Amino acid sequence: MKTICLYFEIHQIIHLKRYRFFDIGTDHYYYDDYENERSISDIAERSYMPALDAFLEMIKNNGQYFKVAFSISGVGLEQLEMHAPQVISKLQELNETGCVEFLAEPYSHGLSSLVNETTFAEDVKKQAAKMQEYFGKKPTVLRNSSLIYSDDIGGQAAAMGFKGMLTEGAKHVLGWKSPHYVYNCAIAPNLKLLLRDVDLSDDISLRFNNSDWDGYPLFADNYVNRIAALPDNEQVINIFMELSALGIAQPLSSNILDFIKALPHFAKEKGITFSTPTEICLKMNSVGNLDVPDTLSWVDEERDVSSWLGNPMQREAFNKLYSVADRVRIANDPRINLDWDYLQASNNFRFMTTKPSNVGLDRGIYSSPFDAFTNYMNILGDFINRVNSLYPEEIDNDELNSLLTTIKNQGDEIEMKDKEIVRLKAKVEKMQNAEIKLKAKIEKTKSPSTRKTSSKSTAAKAQEKSEDAKPE
Structure with a gap:
């Protein structure tokens, strides 16, 4: 079927x-x-x-x-x-x-x-x-x-x-x-x-x-x-x-x-x-x-x-963009990531084509393929400067990856310790509450005779103190 x-x-x-x-x-x-x-x-x-x-x-x-x-x-x-x-x-x-x-x-x-x-x-x-x-x-x-x-x-x-x-x-x-x-x-x-x-x-x-x-x-x-x-x-x-x-x-x-x-x-x-x-x-x-x-x-x-890649302009723009691909991924900066998504879009390279096409191509603000190339390369130049400014350019990708991995691991360790502190504080608070409840329960379960005897004993001791205080 x-x-x-x-x-x-x-x-x-x-x-x-x-x-x-x-x-x-x-x-x-x-x-x-x-x-x-x-x-x-x-x-x-x-x-x-x-x-x-x-x-x-x-x-x-x-x-x-x-x-x-x-x-x-x-x-x-x-x-x-x-x-x-x-x-x-x-x-x-x-x-x-x-x-x-x-x-x-x-x-x-x-x-x-x-x-x-x-x-x-x-x-x-x-x-x-x-x-x-x-x-x-x-x-x-x-x-x-x-x-x-x-x-x-x-x-x-x-x-x-x-x-x-x-x-x-x-x-x-x-x-x-x-x-x-x-x-x-x-x-x-x-x-x-x-x-x-x-x-x-x-x-x-x-x-x-x-x-x-x-x-x-x-x-x-x-x-x-x-x-x-x-x-x-x-x-x-x-x-x-x-x-x-x-x-x-x-x-x-x-x-x-x-x-x-x-x-x-x-x-x-x-x-x-x-x-x-x-x-x-x-x-x-x-x-x-x-x-x-x-x-x-x-x-x-x-x-x-x-x-997208049929002429030298397109290939130059493409190669320059992806020359920082690993660095963008490693740095993982939110604003850089947003621009990275938009600058990767294939239409940016399509606007630079010099090929005849059976499908109409609206180049928008661009008057020619070279105009599209020039505008994109200006933007790309600024973007790459921003990527490189996140960390010194002399740090290569492997070093940068290692550095950021260390920072991430340290952050994860701090986060784990913070969670452990919160857990221990909660445990201490729970033990303190349990101790208070236990004392209250012990006090409540004391027998009346015990409390009476205790009361009499206290009164007797007070009387003895009073008699001792009398003059000879």
Whole structure:
């Protein structure tokens, strides 16, 4: 039986402000707050809320039949927390239906998987903790930024304990193979791979409203018929895209949500189900290894990482940023960590691309790739100065790690001693209270005769003293 795995990415670009060379050392705030609030509010109103309302309606109308998955970058979630909390509330409402899965991905939506394994693991761990905090369940499937994947990255994902990972069904990787099967990582067989169907996904996310496209207009029944017509043994149809495709890339006036809402009806008629990524990983066996020695992604025709690292400017910015990755992690300064997350975001490097693209690229405040590079490098220069100023630059990473470990251990020891002092004080207080209660109990249990005798004895002694005091 065929099943559709429908997945949507939620990520928000963090817009940097115009930052000049002379700002280095004097201005440590790098963000355009107005544009960040405006853009996330606009996307929430025109895309996220209408789309999520549609999914909730689809779930209510179809019971447990319709299912959908999301992944949310940590930096995107922070923007939602500040400027569009209604989106988070709606996602939590969807989560309560039991028909939604939330995936893990790098918190920063960055490219650390390409250069620093430890930073990548920490980035994913941080986002997974956020998903568990908001939605009550730790993610079991990983989706890397822009579906970036290679054998080595798959090995890292398996080492982190994930059951599966999403990536692109790129033709140069698949060759004669179909994306409609479950595969596994070549170097970590226990990690299952779900491959995006490029055509079926892009028909919705890129071409739906294009009147010059041969498939225009696209109707839900015809779309489902194409899926049903696939060979019987091709059972997994992975349709992955950004959530902003529904309302931004494809405007609501194109009736994109009506198309989406009609899919369950026609799929059910054809005996096609909907599944979450984890359900597929648990229920379906892999048909074999997928060898991906070189990195792939879901961006541009090449399906590689050249959109972020394809020219010397991008590589210089990338290498300079990650030159301090270990130091940032070791120092673990809250303000530095926040800026680190935002500066890692892949869109910072995408703005510097000189490649032609079949997907429109809005560079925002930047007039050219070089302008984007210059602004980012100015910010990065200030950021790296701040990282190095935390501890003397002559202290290398190993020495710094040792120093901070010693400080942490001393802090832990002091904390343990403080706890022991509190415990002992409580114990002493308890013993004192017990002693007071015991004395009171002893006093209360004395017999009346004893108290009377004692009283008489006291009186006699007083009389004797009185007689002794009389003159001879």
